[in-house]
Amino acid sequence: MDEILDLVDDNDIVIGQIKRSESNGASNIRVINIFINLPDGRFIIPLRSSNRRIFPSCYDFSVGGYVESGDSYEKTAYKELEEELRISDIQLEEI
Numbered sequence: 001m002d003e004i005l006d007l008v009d010d011n012d013i014v015i016g017q018i019k020r021s022e023s024n025g026a027s028n029i030r031v032i033n034i035f036i037n038l039p040d041g042r043f044i045i046p047l048r049s050s051n052r053r054i055f056p057s058c059y060d061f062s063v064g065g066y067v068e069s070g071d072s073y074e075k076t077a078y079k080e081l082e083e084e085l086r087i088s089d090i091q092l093e094e095i
Contacts, residue, residue, distance in 0.1 A: 030066070030067035030073065034064065035061075
């Protein structure tokens with residue numbers, strides 16, 4: 001099933017929707033990126049799965065994902081952490 005994403009203006013106000021499959025190159029869609037910094041200063045660097053279309057089996061710079069239409073940034077962040085790293089017992093901090 002093709003996810004529906006919100007198109008937003010420069011103030012993050014929804015101005016329309018687009019299918020994820022049609023979003024290549026779109027710069028006005030909502031996404032999240034999460035950087036996990038450990039207390040000792042190290043970072044967790046996710047490894048992309050082997051079935052990814054772009055850069056399969058390569059290290060990524062963050063946990064990330066598209067915010068589906070109607071979802072919040074926070075909901076998407078926790079969903080992506082669970083999907084990508086199986087982490088569900090963490091409190092996120094905005095930086």
